[in-house]
Amino acid sequence: MIVIDTGNHIAALAAKMAKPHVIAAYPITPQTTIVERLAQYVENGEMDAEFIRVESEHSAMAACIGAASVGARTFTATSSHGLLLMHEMLHWAGLARLPIVMVNVNRALGPGWNIWSDLNDSLSQRDTGWIQFYASSVQEAYDNIIQAYKIAENEEVMLPAMICYDGFILSHTSMPAEIPEQHEVDKFLPEYKPAWKMDVEKPATHGNIVPPEYYIQIRYDMHLAMERAKKIIQEVGEEFGRKFGREYGLxxxxxxxxxxxxxxxxxxxxxxxxxxxxxxxxxxxxxxxxxxxxxxxxxxxxxxxxxxxxxxxxxxxxxxxxxxxxxxxxxxxxxxxxxxxxxxxxxxxxxxxxxxxxxxxxxxxxxxxxx
Amino acid sequence: MMVAIKDLPLDEKILKGHAACPGCPITIALRIALKALGEKTMLVIPASCSAVVQALYPKTAFNVPTLNIAFEASAAAASGVSSALKALEKEDVLPVVWAGDGGSYDIGLQALSGALERGTDFIYVCYNNQMYSNTGIQRSGATPYGAWTTTTWKGKEEHQKELAEIVMAHHIPYVATATIAYPTDLYEKMKKAKEMKGPRYIEILAPCPPGWRFDMSKTVEMSRLAVETGAWVLYEMVDGKMEFTGYSKRLLAGKKRKPIKDWLKMQGRFRHLTEEDIEEIKKEIDAKWDYYMKIYGGNEDGK
Missing domain, CATH: 3.40.50.920 (Rossmann fold)
Structure with a gap:
């Protein structure tokens, strides 16, 4: 089905169709219409998710980390200063190897206040261990979100993923996008099976003090996972092409x-x-x-x-x-x-x-x- | 009828080999707390002494699932845990934040307030040792007037704030204070909190031997004297109804408080205090109790 809508509304639709268990988000221009739409979906009962209306972006990412640690599929969205406030938690999500998926609507940084597109917000998160996708159309934004879950949750990857697109140029511009049926998305993106999670049946401590001999391995393994992600991104992009007619690579x-x-x-x-x-x-x-x-x-x-x-x-x-x-x-x-x-x-x-x-x-x- | 110490569950969730200092009140408090909370508990712990006490990866001394998180983020992370447990239909599991005063009074206050306001289904425990112990004894918003720390060499010039009262302003179902000298009081409060829903807050005074400068054998004594002098107060507020507990209840009923000097002189951090400083602290505690007497004194529970 062809839907004509803004990048943000199409992103919200993609998030809904990916069926996250938990959404935690805080409003910021120009991301706002994503969270507004998701809140509507949840309140209308169109979406079966817990929506945590957090008091900051830092808490949005912390909440996603908490939720993902229990084995939930998660979603959040932000922009610019919101992303920068998350910075500490972006590293945390990466090192904890949690496949959180987030949209970042690219926006310039202040001062002075500027709400228009600029990629420095997400590019300055380069070393956080997040996969970063960039979309050049509303269609790509949709397709990247659906694929991001499948890539991030792949056991060979297990890294968070950020889908970026320009503020206003894409976020607030209506463009046509081909939207698959829910059952097709469900088939492409099966239920999330976490590689690790907190479980009262198997008590374990996550993230306690790590001596250098282990830390170096954990840190380097993130790099290897990111390298492996290249192959997985390619494979998932090809599979997406076979199923939906739009093939993707790196x-x-x-x-x-x-x-x-x-x-x-x-x-x-x-x-x-x-x-x-x-x-x-x-x-x-x-x-x-x-x-x-x-x-x-x-x-x-x-x-x-x-x-x-x-x-x-x-x-x-x-x-x-x-x-x-x-x-x-x-x-x-x-x-x-x-x-x-x-x-x-x-x-x-x-x-x-x-x-x-x-x-x-x-x-x-x-x-x-x-x- | 209060539970007797001999009746506490024998099951230990704090295992041998933890990395706490000798005489540390954290493991004493957490041991009792986990006896009340049981195995269906998930701990969320920010940067704090408790992050160290767990022991080094790949080992742990905590026999419940534990998530470590950044300093200011524990209440927010617990919100995520709580929502995920709901979404995944595991609501029989209880998320519990175990944070220090730095992570609660100061850097974590925003996340805490947000989580309380949102009605997060969790217990937030602040174990209050009145300073940043883990980083080497720096002043926090919970450090009392006059106390030496490594960022207040001549003694703190300001009084501490009352986080429990800030928490009360969120009108949550349960707010309580405790301290390790009264383990059954702590146990009962944890148990009561566990049976409730929504945000629950418990603050535990945790005297820190290296930070407060006292002998490691005196932790319990220090805790008890804090209550007996009225420097620390034991109470619980259930759905807005305040009730003092244990020794504090007796103080509210008119029992004379022990001189604050007795508590101060046991602690090296107050060694430099002048008579005027002690008078200032005494005035603060008197004012606090005058306020309690006026608001809560004379009711049935207090007598």
């Missing part, structure tokens, strides 16, 4: 086959980028685009193009574009642009312009400081 290549230049980006800029690629191709330019679906695990080994143009909607002060710097040094010729910070519009025309500038050997902060 990256999505668009007209890259004979490309001299490959543009690399994520989130809604990737959607604009595909338009830019089509227009440049019409002019005879050999250009393609890679949409990074996951930032963690980072598919570095898949980005083996001779010349790349990376567009970041983020900045790491003292280093530059985050994604650009994660790719740089792999032997390719890489040009980096930081664009669209704080929600500044990045249209296909801007992307065409960045392509032209990169061909002249230029890069930097678009459009203000390109050298």
């Amino acid at each position: 990256i999505h290549e668009y007209r890259c086959d004979d490309a001299d230049y490959v543009m690399v980006t994520m989130s809604s800029i990737a959607a604009e980028g595909r338009v830019a690629v089509d227009r440049l191709r019409e002019k005879g330019e050999k250009v393609g685009l890679v949409n990074l679906r996951t930032f963690r695990p980072f598919p570095r080994e898949m980005l083996k193009y001779d010349k790349m143009i990376v567009i970041d909607r983020d900045i790491s002060p003292g280093l530059g574009g985050v994604v650009y710097n994660e790719i740089r040094g792999n032997g390719s010729e890489v040009y980096g642009f930081m664009a669209g910070l704080g929600g500044m519009d990045v249209s296909y025309k801007d992307i065409e312009r960045m392509y032209e500038l990169a061909k002249q050997g230029k890069e930097g902060l678009y459009p203000l400081e390109v050298k």
Whole structure:
């Protein structure tokens, strides 16, 4: 069935169809309409879940950790400062190896207050042990949420997963999305069987003091799980493709086959980028685009193009574009642009312009400081 | 009829080999508490001495499922445990937070208040040793006036706040105080709390030998004298109805409190106090009891 609705409402629908036992969430712009809709679902009886209306995002994540520790499937959603307030608990969820699924609606950080899209909120959670998906359409947001549960809960992975998409550009824009039937989702995503849980029949202590010789193993095992997640993300994406007709992997290549230049980006800029690629191709330019679906695990080994143009909607002060710097040094010729910070519009025309500038050997902060 | 100490269950949920200091009141209190709460209990423990007392991974001295969580997050995590138990139809299992005063009075206060306001079905226990013991004796919101700590070298200049009274303002079904010198009182209160629903709060005074600077053999004495001098008060509030218990009930009925000096002089943390400081503490305790007398004195239960 095709549903036309906003990214947030479609995300709430995906969460409902994934059947979490417990939701704990706190409102923040532009995530708010997700939790409003979920509260309605629960109150109307359309959704059989416990909804904890917590007093902060820190508590939202702590509550999800508590619930997941007992073996419940959980969901939460946040944005920007809410995500940053969770930061401590994001690490906790990762190290506790709890497959919590969360939507983060990307939004800039203050001061000054800015509610528009910017990826620095989620990119700064890089090392928390969360799988990070980025969606370039409302459809991808839906599909990523359903797949995230299956990937996170896989015994080879057991890591939390964050589904990110741009504030307002996707969260509040109505787009058509193909929504499968509930029984199809149930078949794709069976009931959660936790790899560990608290159980009064088998009393165990979780998270007590760990001496270095064990800690190093636990910490490194998170890394191995994230590496294994690459295979699982691929497999689940292929299975999703077979069942629902939309196949996914770690990256999505668009007209890259004979490309001299490959543009690399994520989130809604990737959607604009595909338009830019089509227009440049019409002019005879050999250009393609890679949409990074996951930032963690980072598919570095898949980005083996001779010349790349990376567009970041983020900045790491003292280093530059985050994604650009994660790719740089792999032997390719890489040009980096930081664009669209704080929600500044990045249209296909801007992307065409960045392509032209990169061909002249230029890069930097678009459009203000390109050298 | 109060339970006799000889009638407490023999089953021990605190196993041998825990890592508490000698004379630590935490294991004394938790041992009694778990006798009352039984095996269908899940502990949620924030950063605190109790996180250490469990002993090192992969071992544990706690024979009930225990979830360790970040310092300020125990009440929120317990909310999640409670909701998950409901969703998974395991409502016969009781989530119990076991937190120190730092994790309750200070950094965990927001999460605690939120969980109480939401009507979370759980017991929250604050074992109050009146400072951050685990990090090496720093001042907390529960540290009394004049007490030496490693962040108040000349003695704390402010009085402690009363968390139980803040908790009461949430109008929850059960609020009680206890201390380890009166194990049957503690046991009865835990037992009573266990049978109720909704948020229940119990605060236990826990005299800490290295923190308060007294000999490890004196923990129980220190606890008892706190009650006898009126520095610590035993009561319970059931659905808004206040009742003093044990020795505190006798004090409310008119029995004379022992001089506060007797309690202060046993503790190295008060060694530097001047007569004026002691007078200040005495004034505070007198004011507290005058208030209790006015509000709760003279009722049937108090006599």
